[in-house]
Amino acid sequence: MKFFKSRIFFTIILFLAISLPAAFAEGNRDFMRETGKINVVVAVILVIFLGIVWYLVRLERKLTKLEHQTKDDQ
Amino acid sequence: MWWKILSVVLLIYVLLAGMLVPLKSGIQRAEPAYARTKQEIAVRFYGYNTMFSKAAASGIRTWLYYDETYALAASRCTALNDTILEAVFRMPANLPEGRQSAYLNAIIDHPAAGASLLPAAVELTQDSGIVAATLDSAWTARPVHQLHVQTGFSFPYQNVIYESIRNTYFHVPMWFVLLFLFGASVWYSLRYLRQPAPENDRRASAYAGTGLLFGVLGLLTGMIWANYTWGKPWSNDIKQLMTAVALLIYLAYFILRRSFDEYEKGARLAAVYNIFAFASLIPLLYIVPRMFASLHPGATGNPAFGSQDLDNTMRAVFYPAILGWTLLGLWLANLRIRYQRLFDKAMGLD
Amino acid sequence: MNWKSLIPLLHKEFLLEFRQRYALSGIVLYVFSMVFVVYIASIRVAPPVWNVLFWLILLFASINAVVKSFVQESGARQLYYYQLADPATLIFAKILYNSLLLLVLSVLAYGVYSLVAGNPVKDPGLFGLVLLLGSLGFSIAFTFIASIASKANNSATLMAILSFPVILPILLTLVRLSSVALRLIQDTAYTRDIWNLLAIDAILITLVFVLFPYIWKD
DSSP: OHHHHSHHHHHHHHHHHHHHHHHHHHHSTTTTTHHHHHHHHHHHHHHHHHHHHHHHHHHHHHHHHHHHHHHHHO | OHHHHHHHHHHHHHHHHHHHSOBOOEEEEEESOEEETTOEEEEEEEEESOOGGGSOTTTOEEEEESSSSOEEEOSEEEESSSSEEEEEEEOOSSOGGGOSEEEEEEEEEETTTEEEEEEEEEEEEOOSSOOOSSOOTHHHHSOOOOOOOOOSSOBOOOTTTGGGGGGGGTTHHHHHHHHHHHHHHHHHHHHHHHSOOHHHHHHHHHHHHHHHHHHHHHHHHHHHHHHHHTSSSOOOOHHHHHHHHHHHHHHHHHHHHHTOSSHHHHHHHHHHHHHHHHHHHTTHHHHHHHHSOOOSTTSTTOOSOOGGGOOHHHHHHHHHHHHHHHHHHHHHHHHHHHHHHHHHHHHTOO | OOHHHHHHHHHHHHHHHHHTHHHHHHHHHHHHHHHHHHHHHOSSOOHHHHHHHHHHHHHHHHHHHHHHHHHTSOHHHHHHHHHHSOHHHHHHHHHHHHHHHHHHHHHHHHHHHHHHHOOOOSOHHHHHHHHHHHHHHHHHHHHHHHHHHTTSSSHHHHHHHHHHHHHHHHHHHHHHHHHHHTTSSOOTTTHHHHHHHHHHHHHHHHHHHHHHHHHHOO
16 A cells, blocks of 8 residues: 555655656557557557546545544543 | 435446447448549448448348438348458549539448448549530439438447547546536635635645546546547646646745645635635636637537537436446545545644 | 726726836847847748737737736735725726837837837738737736736736636737738738627626626735
């Protein structure tokens, strides 16, 4: 869980989400364009999913902090 | 509770229908794309999602189409495989309306997959020499008639876009969710000014924060899509610009909220800024289209698909997609509101 | 809105400016140094670059000129105004004063800029009108944002962040109109842009009158 808490993790996720399609396109020029550009749709869905996960993880971190605070008060 | 279930059900439907429904068959290109009059020429059509070899040889009919009255029918069609069709045309002696050259659209009619069209497939040029005064009868000998219509559930085929038309259900709704959430944020800011209750401020900031998420997602997914269809990720398009400016407004909004020691003061000034900035964003809708030509669907003179190309099958997925994503956005915002409520209670603010 | 207290408030603004001449000279010096930087960096400026650079110089000079209109007045003095005048009159006087200030500033900037970087303006009448409309729009938006930013501690940074998204529609229209005045683009229907600009100003000023009382009360 500690790994999830680090800001670096989110940066990596965001970076991967943006650069992976580009990296594939460079290594194999037609990865995104072949098979009727279906991989563009895959990339879009992946980005949306990662974005929502990122939102949830951030909310969870805030909640954990709040739980610790209220525990200290009692 | 019911609306959360509805959102999940709708999104599952959107994901399944959006990914599994096949594309209609289409023609990618024709080779050769040039012909001269009086020539006998075999044109190869490269199809997408076509089933040329799955029809009886007589079943497939092909035309080169000038307009409603003039069309040339192929004398013979041979399917080389499922995606390549060779059609032999005998080009007529002259062109309609005394023209020197014309772009002809190709129509391929398949008994099962229906008719597909390729605009400006072949350019026909008048041969030098004496042009007959009367129009060659080949133009009207076998007119386009009794085209088959594909009755199954399928999405329209578009050149350049291909399968990525499915992004309509994933990328486009982000823009709708963004509008909805930012609108809700402004609404609660207005309510906060009329009645300064912490609940109104919590809602305004939570909707703005969730709207930011969807704005970023909309921009990122839009850039990916644009990169592989228009060739570049950014093109100063109105929707891209509006989203970018809206993101700047709400980033500024959150910085403003946090630069006050007193909670009430920050909430009040942030609410004022929210309303002011949102209202000043609206004129962009009139100004930007005058400054840049847009590639985005719906812009004038744009060959890409716009709302007029949204056929009934797409509507059946697109409208549920908008509702499903909006409800999901509401759900995410709701979690944030509930967290903030707990936080404020723990801090003794409320 | 109280017209009677408008004149004394305007008078107060001029008096304040006159007493703190160093602030105004600071802005003027700022414009001079910006223009000078442009001059050293590129001696011959192409008209499209001239256009954009001119509006950027003016944008930053305006932000700096307007930000002091609220910051320079202490809390005690603001309390005093609160008792004397109603908020609508107060903000109206400030907007009016800042429009004049920005108009003077932009004419000055135009003069100096055309001296060092050349003067590609082909339609001086239209360009003058654009300067006037620009000062008005900048003044409305920046005065209001300055009133928000002045309540916070780091007001200078906040001012730039808050005003950029708000000013963008005005700035884009101004750049377009002035490139018509420079004959960079041919557009016979530029009057529509002028109406757009006036409409934006009208929207913003209405919002300012409605929203300013909420900023003012504390």
